[in-house]
Amino acid sequence: MSSQKRLFVAATRQNDGKSTICLGLLQILKEKYPRIGFMKPVGQHYVEKEGYRVDEDVVLMRDVCRMSNNLKDMNPVTVARGFTERYIEEGGLEKYREMIKDSYERISRDKELVLIEGTGHAGVGAVFDLSNASVAKLLESKVLLISTGGIGRPIDEIVINKALFDQEGVEIVGVVINKVLPEKYEKIKRLTGMGLKRKGIKLVGVVPFQECLTYPTMEQIMEATGGKVLYGEQFLQKKVLNILVGAMEPYHALAHFASHSLIIVPGDREDIILAAIAGERVMGKNHEIAGMIFTGGLLPHKGVLKLIKESNFPILLSEDDTYTTAKKVHERRVKIRAKDEDKVKEAAELVKTFLNIDEIISQI
Template identity: 30%
Template structure:
């Protein structure tokens, strides 16, 4: 069976969750499944060594048995990009191909996760289309639901190439837009010769962060409400509006991280009273004692970030932008979404070469 390359129209489209769900489903069906992410872009420092976060999670959750250096043979560091711009990169394709050959040995199928969007890696000649061709893979294009959904998919297919494309998966679709996406967008893509393998609804429980993780990642101090550190959060709200507008937003944001200046006492108090996920107060000074007492009484974590609001927002957007699947519970959710909303049989037929759809 040919490897299955999972590409996406943009970063943070849900490729990792899809790979985990597929890996779980295929393993349950009795397939020996391998996984690799040829170019790592989700870089984390582990004891002074750079690694790809997705590769680490996959290896730990599925006990893959391959070394992280084989799962992700290249890391998209600043040095690699600099060398590529200077024309100094050599034998990168050979490293990827060697790693793929090791992983595919004694495996029925290999899932290959692309990095970021389909264009990523072009600077060193390893964008999605080149990687897929190198490994002889069939392709799946993932696109998150956006207003410009059809445009994003068509542009992504143009860059990836329609030859060898098994189909498209539209991810994180709001419940009220599922029927519209399946019928109208799906029908449009079908008329262009592009199969839709699945339309996956938005699942807020998947990959949520806990408040303690937020504090650790952005290096904020927990100054009150420690009992709520296990609360899940998945949305960012900025406390920069007037009080009444803020309150309306807070009432809809039970899983929100509210960021505001430590001097905005009325905003902090309102967020605590509305029982948001947590509040991040920014600036050099700690919020007044009455707010700490209020947070303790309500059980709402109050964090202090010594930088400015903009810096806190940038860090949180980076954190919340990536779906961070960490537990067996997350894998179970991803498994269910794949089983219920993706035509896995059609994907496998495509990988076997049993069905090849021509352009309309």
């Protein structure tokens, strides 16, 4: 295996913010190592891109950092529907191991450093013998482990994950505690640092929670709900800060309107629709609408539609009822995309400010 620096980034659980930390790391490390590579050996949430099924994080990293590597090399193994069942019945470990090694060799060619993103915690992928711990061992990489804010639970989970990496002979160079509430930042930084030190684990970063990274765009809302755009496609990049389900009388609804709200409302509730539009026009930015979803496949009267066409926000139509639509919105996954320029910059700034990059590099 080639001799450049490499770092494998894993998390203690889903939604620890691993991909955001990876995105920030890649941008900051690229300043120090212009010839940097990236790969995610095993991906789960894939998109169709350039004829391949590849993990969405790989597309993000390539587009943001303008990498020229083949997408399939950046994500050699994609766990699509039925993959696990086929593996249990048919096997194929050596084939997948060789795919990962061969892709790494091509990715790492002439590189100074390769950043490797794992999938979930140390044991994820064990069902098909490609856990994060075993893949990190395969690629002879040390690990940076990401956990989320708190004291007891994160330390418990870090120790459990460390045991799995230890079992494979993989070294953890440090731990990052992510999404720490600002009001608890200093306390958590001090106590987790002390607690981890007693376990022989280095704390190399504590990152405060940034609510702005959780805001979805209307385009992401559209994808989550399966809705179609009626009007305002040019406004789909508007961010949603608040969600209001319009199932009350208009005068009650007006009291709940907040800036950048997504309003989910049956298409025949013209009273709420008109109240929302009037509230925005009268009260201005304090009641700016991010978008509306008409539910039940219903449309308001054509006179109301004509008025809506003049609005500066997108209107979506969902065939689902209001409850189902709201549930889909609530359960959505918010992932950073290359076009989310403010979030991309924020990820880099967080890593630059709150991670000890020099310490991490010195350990790999």
